[in-house]
Each structure stands twice: as C-alpha cells, then as structure tokens.
Amino acid sequence: MNISQQRDAARPRARGTERSMARRAELIAIGRKLFADTSYDALSMDDIARQAHVAKGLIYYYFQSKRGYYLAIIQESVAELVTFAASGGELEPVDRVHRTIDSYLCYAEHNQAAYRTIVSGGVGFDTEVHSVRDGVREAIIATIAEGAYGRTDIAPLARMGLLAWVCSVEGATLDWIDRPELPRDAMRELLVKTLGGALRAIEDLAPAYRAPQPARREA
Known part of the structure; x- marks a missing residue:
C-alpha cells in the first residue's frame, strides 16, 4: 500500500460536517502526544479512548483501526x-x-x-x-x-x-x-x-x- 492509499484508508468513511473534521483533527492531536511518549504496542484502544475521553467506537469510525489511527497521525x-x-x-x-x-x-x-x-x-x-x-x-x-x-x-x-x-x-x-x-x-x-x-x-x-x-x- 502506497502513501496515497494509506491516507485514503485513514480518512473517515464519510466526509461529514466541519464539526466532525474538527473532531478528527482533535483526535490526531491527542494521538501525537500519546504515541510520542508511549510505544505503539504499549497502548491499547481502550487506553487511547480513555485518555482521549471518547468512546472507542469513535476512533474506529474515523480511523477503522488502531493502526489506521497511528498511520493518520504519522501522515x-x-x-x-x-x-x-x-x-x-x-x-x-x-x-x-x-x-x-x-x-x-x-x-x-x-x-x-x-x-x-x-x-x-x-x-x-x-x-x-x-x-x-x-x-x-x-x-x-x-x-x-x-x-x-x-x-x-x-x-x-x-x-x-x-x-x-x-x-x-x-x-x-x-x-x-x-x-x-x-x-x-x-x-x-x-x-x-x-x-x-x-x-x-x-x-x-x-x-x-x-x-x-x-x-x-x-x-
């Protein structure tokens, strides 16, 4: 999978409203801090959701998986x-x-x-x-x-x-x-x-x- 395909996979399934895009950006900002200080394997989706103060399903909605979330942060x-x-x-x-x-x-x-x-x-x-x-x-x-x-x-x-x-x-x-x-x-x-x-x-x-x-x- 090339970088363009990774970026497409990391996008939410629906574009949504400006509010949803702002929420996605907020999740990425939170993820930058989490993954900068803690290794990928050390953080579970439950850990991420708890520290981000969101439902785990919201992260899945925007990024499909923990790996998709991580790649979106990197990109x-x-x-x-x-x-x-x-x-x-x-x-x-x-x-x-x-x-x-x-x-x-x-x-x-x-x-x-x-x-x-x-x-x-x-x-x-x-x-x-x-x-x-x-x-x-x-x-x-x-x-x-x-x-x-x-x-x-x-x-x-x-x-x-x-x-x-x-x-x-x-x-x-x-x-x-x-x-x-x-x-x-x-x-x-x-x-x-x-x-x-x-x-x-x-x-x-x-x-x-x-x-x-x-x-x-x-x-």
Missing part, C-alpha cells in the same frame, strides 16, 4: 513537517538552505511530540511507518539539493552525502529538544556549518556537484 505530522522544511522557495538558493534548516528546527521545537513520532515513534515495528519516515528524509534531501544544486535529480553519491547529513540532523535535533541548551539560532548555524562540510565532501568526490559559496554577511 499528518509528515505533511506539516515537509511544508515547513520546503518553505521559502522564493529565496536565493543559499538563503533557501538556511530557511529550510531554520524551519525544520522551528517545527521540531514547537511540535516536539509530533517530531518524535516522525523520527523515532514506532519505526521499528511497521514497515509502512518506516516508509513514511523515509519519505520525510527524501523531501528534505530534495529541498537541500534544489537549493544547493538547482535540481533534485542528483547522482547517488550526492544523495548519499545529503542523506548522511539528514540522519545526523535527526539525532542532533532529538537531543536538542530534550536538552535545549543551545538557542535555535546557534543550533541552526551549527547545522548549516555541518551541511557545508557535507557539500564540500560531495564536491571533493564528485566535482560536478560544486558546493555553494557561503553568503557574505554585511557588517
């Missing part, structure tokens, strides 16, 4: 994160890279439960959830590649270099939101510097992929 979080990370398309390439990293950190900082769900929540148990997380990584890689190289169809070596950087960002960001000792600006600049190192390493091994020159800051 909603993914859509928001990708939108944040891909913002700033009107900017110059180097500025867009800065904006992408800042947006990514801003999202993680202000949506910590959702971010944990995307990056580490339940990934090991479900290949479809793993696939969704990989989709986020590919979206970030595409955004960085577009900003750095002006295109997204890059060679395997360049993609692997960017993937290695994205994976390191995930781990560092998880630690940062748990121990926010660095201001977001400092964290962003650190990640920009490490991205610069990754881009230069890619250029060393594949000269066709020239690393963008750092933007000069006015005094």
Whole structure:
C-alpha cells in the first residue's frame, strides 16, 4: 500500500460536517502526544479512548483501526513537517538552505511530540511507518539539493552525502529538544556549518556537484 492509499484508508468513511473534521483533527492531536511518549504496542484502544475521553467506537469510525489511527497521525505530522522544511522557495538558493534548516528546527521545537513520532515513534515495528519516515528524509534531501544544486535529480553519491547529513540532523535535533541548551539560532548555524562540510565532501568526490559559496554577511 502506497502513501496515497494509506491516507485514503485513514480518512473517515464519510466526509461529514466541519464539526466532525474538527473532531478528527482533535483526535490526531491527542494521538501525537500519546504515541510520542508511549510505544505503539504499549497502548491499547481502550487506553487511547480513555485518555482521549471518547468512546472507542469513535476512533474506529474515523480511523477503522488502531493502526489506521497511528498511520493518520504519522501522515499528518509528515505533511506539516515537509511544508515547513520546503518553505521559502522564493529565496536565493543559499538563503533557501538556511530557511529550510531554520524551519525544520522551528517545527521540531514547537511540535516536539509530533517530531518524535516522525523520527523515532514506532519505526521499528511497521514497515509502512518506516516508509513514511523515509519519505520525510527524501523531501528534505530534495529541498537541500534544489537549493544547493538547482535540481533534485542528483547522482547517488550526492544523495548519499545529503542523506548522511539528514540522519545526523535527526539525532542532533532529538537531543536538542530534550536538552535545549543551545538557542535555535546557534543550533541552526551549527547545522548549516555541518551541511557545508557535507557539500564540500560531495564536491571533493564528485566535482560536478560544486558546493555553494557561503553568503557574505554585511557588517
């Protein structure tokens, strides 16, 4: 089942009213917090219904199953994160890279439960959830590649270099939101510097992929 089919399966059987859609969104918001702090297997539908203060049948009505509920939470979080990370398309390439990293950190900082769900929540148990997380990584890689190289169809070596950087960002960001000792600006600049190192390493091994020159800051 592809991501589009997963999304269709996670939708309520009937569109319903604005009130019902708001209720669905509320259930997803509750689920983000529940599944960020507790593993998928540790929460039963009875637990979820009790903590959400709703009848268990309501969750089945909107999501058909516990797994459908979990996938809907992941997919909603993914859509928001990708939108944040891909913002700033009107900017110059180097500025867009800065904006992408800042947006990514801003999202993680202000949506910590959702971010944990995307990056580490339940990934090991479900290949479809793993696939969704990989989709986020590919979206970030595409955004960085577009900003750095002006295109997204890059060679395997360049993609692997960017993937290695994205994976390191995930781990560092998880630690940062748990121990926010660095201001977001400092964290962003650190990640920009490490991205610069990754881009230069890619250029060393594949000269066709020239690393963008750092933007000069006015005094």
